[in-house]
Amino acid sequence: MNQVSTRQLAEWLDTTLQTQRIKDYCPNGLQVEGRDTIRHIITGVTASQALLDAAVQRNADAIMVHHGWFWKNENPVLRGTKRRRIATALAHDLNVFGFHLPLDAHPELGNNAQLARRLGFEPDRNDDGTPVNFGPYDLVWRGRCEPCTLAELGRRVGSALGREPLVLGDANKLVSTVAWCTGGAQDMMEAAIDSGVDAYITGEASEPNFHLANETGTGFIAAGHHATERYGIQALGEAVAREFGIQVEFLDLDNPI
Ligand SMILES: [Zn+2]
Known part of the structure; x- marks a missing residue:
């Protein structure tokens, strides 16, 4: 069975995702060091206790997630759920x-790029071919969808992600330009409105999104934080499995948020 050293994999991941280039509010890369050789990786959206337990049960050598640990502003002491997770590892x-913003932002492997594929969005591109992005951390993408009403776009998003989204705004509004940012990017709706698109798609919703949608005419779709960040x-x-020929298994431990 193929294997890779932990150090070599960590370096390849840091290079591939350009982790040094992005300022984030958590460390990106190898957050907890374990055994020095890796044959089997479990991937998931979040490094929850359930994902750790599943990895232990499968005798995996690593977990790789979008939501890792050690967030800025979190209580640093090792107590409660935090102690149990780290103790398990x-x-x-x-x-x-753990790869947070570098995974959101990556032009091909990233959450925004992969969500666009799922939803059939064609990203707008700069002259050099890179996707147009804007807003805080440059995390919002912009592009086109097949023209339809906002209600129809909501149905398409729901069937692509396997979950009914929250759709705010005029259901009959015609939509052909969209902006999107996966996860909890409801605060970036104003940047999307300023960019002039017909609708904005993210994972979660907050109270102000309802009023912004009604008052600006920009449609809003909250399709699920977990659901938009699975990809x-x-x-x-898959890129790791191709590069090193090791076993990589994705576990979709569902989260309704
Ligand atoms: Zn997230």
């Missing part, structure tokens, strides 16, 4: 890889 020599980590896992 250490007790089983499990490597923990980047899968694409990254």
